[in-house]
Amino acid sequence: MTVDLEFMQHLTALIIGLIVLAQPSLSQDGPQLPIVLQNADSIVGTGPMESGIREFLGNVRFTQGNVTVTCDRAIHNVALNRADLYGHVVVKQGSVTISAPYISYDGNTYQADATRGIKVVEGASTITSRVGRYSTQTHIMTFTDSVAAVDDSVRIWADTLTYDRDADTSVAHGRVVVSDSSGSAWLTGDHAYRNAVTQRIRMCGNAAAWQWDPGGPDTVYVAADTLLMTKDKGLNRYEAVSAVQLVRGAVSARADTMVYVTDPGRIDLLGHPILWSDSMLIVADTIIADVPDKTLRSVVGLTKAILVSRTDTLYPDRFDQIGGDVVLLSIDHDTVRQLSAIGNAQSITFRTEEKRPEGLAKAAADTIRANFEHGQLSDVYWLGGIEGEHHPEPVVAGRAESYRLPGFVWRDDRPVMARPVQPFTKKTVVTGKP
Secondary structure, eight states, rough: OOHHHHHHHHHHHHHHHHHHHOOOTOOOOOOOOOEEEEEEEEEEEETTTTOOOHHHHHEEEEEETTTEEEEEEEEEEEETTEEEEEEEEEEEEEEEEEEEEEEEEEETTTEEEOOSSSSEETTTTTESSSSSEETTTOOOOEEEEEEEOOOOSSEEEEEEEEEEETTTTEEEEEEEEEEEETTEEEEEEEEEETTOOOOOOOEEEEEEEEEEESSOOEEEEEEEEEEEEEEEETTEEEEEEEEEEEEEETTEEEEEEEETTTTEEEEEEEOEEEEEETTTTEESSSEEEGGGGOOOOOEEEEEEEEEEEEETTEEEEEEEEEEEEEEEEEETHHHHEEOOOOOOEEEEEEEEEEEEEEEEEEEEEEEEEEEEEEEEEEEEESSOOOEEEOOOOHHTOOGGOOOOOOOOOOOOOOOOOOOOOOOOOOOOOOOOOO
């Protein structure tokens, strides 16, 4: 049986291109290994050698080194410089297996296409999609339509996933969903970028993340224009940039930027931050949350910090207020228990007696400390340099809105938990005859 060597030479680029998809460190330098046709039930040739068509039919199998390719049918169009593999196409090298019902290679554009489904498996890693394209010239592979990438640590779904072998980077577009292997953490957005060398992931456009705590009932939700995840010296660092929202239990927050470092467990809210807890909120130039072991223990407002609490829903224009250079909240089970305002501390507290308004107390001191019960102020203490005054109800009535500390803010646009975006569920077909 005569082997069409020209067909095999053109097909060499296709084989190497497919294998480097799963073996990014594979070099194409050096002499090519010979291609050996091991089996074909029949070979049919038409037309002249320089422009004809060569067709291999039935149980086609050929090898190049440790690469094995099998299919039901192979056609080489010499004039078009094109090779097509049909039916149960399987490419194997070591632990790597590539399956597709159809693969086409254009020798003019150095482009390999699997347009009827493709599946790449290496060890615990699997990538499937309805369309796969690889350039043997640029070394860039693109998966399109119902892309699913799964390994033992992460799962990714997207409309499109592009992998650059040389740069070792991946870009996903359209309905991107990322989950850890346990399903306790989910990340979604319009676009995702991953750099394996720098261990950096960036999610952009309607980005959101959910984290379920296996040891507790609470879910952490973060949304922003952009989410960044990096790992440095074994430490995970998360950043949310622009229009940041944070929700965990009874605590919610907004800011321009959020930075979370897992060890020691600290969240920084920067750029017009505001944090809600129960019926109160805190604003400051910077808000820092202490979250060791993912448990919220304290919140610190730095510079022009003020805590505002609605006194009574029957009197919506009356707010208890405590401010200072620094405001420290001690938190237990996501509920504020104690407060300390330090440096230029001021307070306004409205009084009630049997649910009737009884004026207010206005005070200033070096330090103010307060206890909370059920989200409401209970005991308040003023320490050092105390100045105070009482305003009776006849003076306050109708003028409650005029009693505001500098920097007072009350907002009702508190973030709420959004439902996680689910990945597509339609099955990708990667086997069967064309």
